[in-house]
Amino acid sequence: MATTNKYLNIFQELSKDIENGVYESNTLLPSEHELCERFSTSRETIRKALTLLSQNGFIQKMQGKGSLVLDVSKMTFPVSGLVSFKELQESLGRDIKTDVHKLELNEAPEQLASQLECDEGALVWEIVRARTIQGERVILDKDWLLQSQVPSLTEEICSDSIYAYLENHLGLNISYAKKEITVESATEEDRVLLDLEGYSHIVLVKNFVHLEDTTIFQYTESRHRLDKFKFVDFARRRK
The missing domain is CATH 1.10.10.10 (Winged helix-like DNA-binding domain superfamily/Winged helix DNA-binding domain)
Incomplete structure (x- = not known):
């Protein structure tokens, strides 16, 4: 050594x-x-x-x-940071796997168009991915990305790192995100694609992600099993 x-x-x-x-x-x-x-x-x-x-x-x-x-059964997720799941995986050093359940190009309905600040009917990539950590499916990520900003996507890219592809291959400058965190009832999709272990609710983190020119290009719903995660931030009092 x-x-x-x-x-x-x-x-x-x-x-x-x-x-x-x-x-x-x-x-x-x-x-x-x-x-x-x-x-x-x-x-x-x-x-x-x-x-x-x-x-x-x-x-x-x-x-x-x-x-x-200390209790490390809950994984720490930064509230303020904007990191990809692969980057988080590398920092945690845990056994993590991504399964892509859906990759489709669809027209944006009214509500999604409002969230992405685009025209109704604009083409949007829809991706659904389950994240397995230490053998348990505990995160369900649902992403919608504007095709006008992301012309093509493959299952291989989605199972690896979408952000690495966007930044390194498409040259997009991902800048900041607005986040909303709530606790909501689990859906049937959650129960099928996650190992909920009897939990009836999930932690829902919504991300509205913007490019450097302030254009919103991605809306994400990251659905977490209640017992496995804590969300942290750093706050300083201003006087």
Whole structure:
């Protein structure tokens, strides 16, 4: 194990232990001394690994007590950020799969035209994708994109990263999104395409996504199983 990367490897091993329940939430990790012995390394290296665990939400350092393991059964989704699911997958480092259930080009009905600020009857891509995380289908993403901005789409693109395709191949400058978060009753589609485990409601995140020139080109409904996710933001008080 290279010395320069040793703390990263220790972080990865301990984070997997926490995710797999080796260290349960609300219990303490072994002491720094015990971890030094386990990994045959210095206290400085262990402290670097613990700092990474703290920064990524796995532990809370308690002065004079040690490192308290936090509940990681809920995945953290940023409210303010505008990231693709693939980018989120890479940052979380979890076993994630996307299944494309629908890819169609249709005329926009009145309500959708209003949401996309386009003419009724304009051509719109409709994509329905289920996201499987750690073996459970817990997110249903429903996207509508204006064909005037996105001339073509394939199932392969949709199962990988639509945003990577839009930015790297079409040269679109995706800029910002307005978001709405509500809790709603699960639909029949939710019950068929998600593993709801008896939950009757879902967390619904609506995204109205704009290009750099302020043009709206995408409307998204991201439907999340209640027990698996928390949404976070950073707020600073203005005086």
